[in-house]
Amino acid sequence: MVDLDGCERTDGALAALSAAEHVVLGRAQAGRLLGQDPADAAVAYGTYVVETDGARGWRLHTPGGETGAGAALPVRARDATGAGDCFVGCYLAELERGARPLDAARFASVAAGLSCTRVGARAGQPGRAEVAAALAGPPPR
Incomplete structure (x- = not known):
């Protein structure tokens, strides 16, 4: 990749x-x-x-x-720093887990959106469970 x-x-x-x-x-x-x-x-x-x-x-x-x-996940963005890197990392991680590319992109997009709701590139990165919950339910604001 x-x-x-x-x-x-x-x-x-x-x-x-x-x-x-x-x-x-x-x-x-x-x-x-x-x-x-x-x-x-x-x-x-x-x-x-x-x-x-x-x-x-x-x-x-x-x-x-x-x-x-x-x-994109509709969120109130606080800091977009690192969102692109979050997308790429999550896309690759999901592919490595065996996800189809379309599903990996969906997951990565939600992760990137969630990362924008917090300040800081590293501190803003969501965990896998948080991304899965956002995919399963109504999007956070």
């Missing part, structure tokens, strides 16, 4: 697409770096491409041409 946060060069992004099974990048980055629609890139490179877009949610594009999307 490759997190393209901080990547500034198209050749680097395309190399990541060639090498990784999963690539996560921001929506604005995708437009600058990929040179094609992220859904087309997922198919062309045979990788899962996850576009994150902060409070606007996320999209997952599969190597088979399917696209899934999800809304």
